[in-house]
Amino acid sequence: MSDQIRQIAKRIRELREISELSVESLSSDLGIDAETYREYESGEVDIPVGFLYKIANRFNVELTAILTGEDPRLRTYALVRKGKGMKVDRREPYKYQSLAYNFVNKKAEPFLVTVEPGAEDAPISLNSHPGQEFNYVIEGTLKVVINDHELILNEGDSLYFDSSAKHGMKAMNGKTTKFLAIIF
Numbered sequence: 001m002s003d004q005i006r007q008i009a010k011r012i013r014e015l016r017e018i019s020e021l022s023v024e025s026l027s028s029d030l031g032i033d034a035e036t037y038r039e040y041e042s043g044e045v046d047i048p049v050g051f052l053y054k055i056a057n058r059f060n061v062e063l064t065a066i067l068t069g070e071d072p073r074l075r076t077y078a079l080v081r082k083g084k085g086m087k088v089d090r091r092e093p094y095k096y097q098s099l100a101y102n103f104v105n106k107k108a109e110p111f112l113v114t115v116e117p118g119a120e121d122a123p124i125s126l127n128s129h130p131g132q133e134f135n136y137v138i139e140g141t142l143k144v145v146i147n148d149h150e151l152i153l154n155e156g157d158s159l160y161f162d163s164s165a166k167h168g169m170k171a172m173n174g175k176t177t178k179f180l181a182i183i184f
Helices: 005-020 023-030 034-043 049-057 061-069
Strands: 086-088 094-098 107-117 132-137 144-148 150-152 158-162 167-171 177-183
Touching: 005 034, 005 049, 005 061, 005 150, 023 034, 023 049, 034 094, 049 061, 107 167, 132 144, 150 158
Parallel strands: none
Antiparallel strands: 086 094, 094 107, 107 177, 132 158, 132 177, 144 150, 144 167
16 A cells, blocks of 8 residues: 555544544444454555545544645635645545645535546446535546446536445546546
């Protein structure tokens, strides 16, 4: 796993320890089994964004603080120039750039997501997280699976969905795809 994921795991562990909570107690509060929680804290497995949101809400901290170790500071507006979003190493094959990482008390998390093409027959990795999600395709073609339903999105297409449903995305036609993902 990347060093960034190990650092995120360390911050999660520190939040739990500062609060004097056991793994069993916190994992129960978050609705996951203790072994899965231990894997997240180990920093050796991918940590789903839904879990990171739950941790942030549970400890009343900004997601940015968990991702970067620094609190966001901006209150009126946050400008992010092209290509300058904060890189968030989360899951292969997705590359995330946070587009509002330094804004305090966000109501949504906007990301520019780049998906590199893979084998056409490779399975799509599914995940879920609390809330809702909006995706807008900027470049390329994106296959989206929500539960067992497959959708094909082209440039300019958008999709709004309940992100607690199992979902995943895949670049199509052997080309890189970029989309705006806003998580509420």
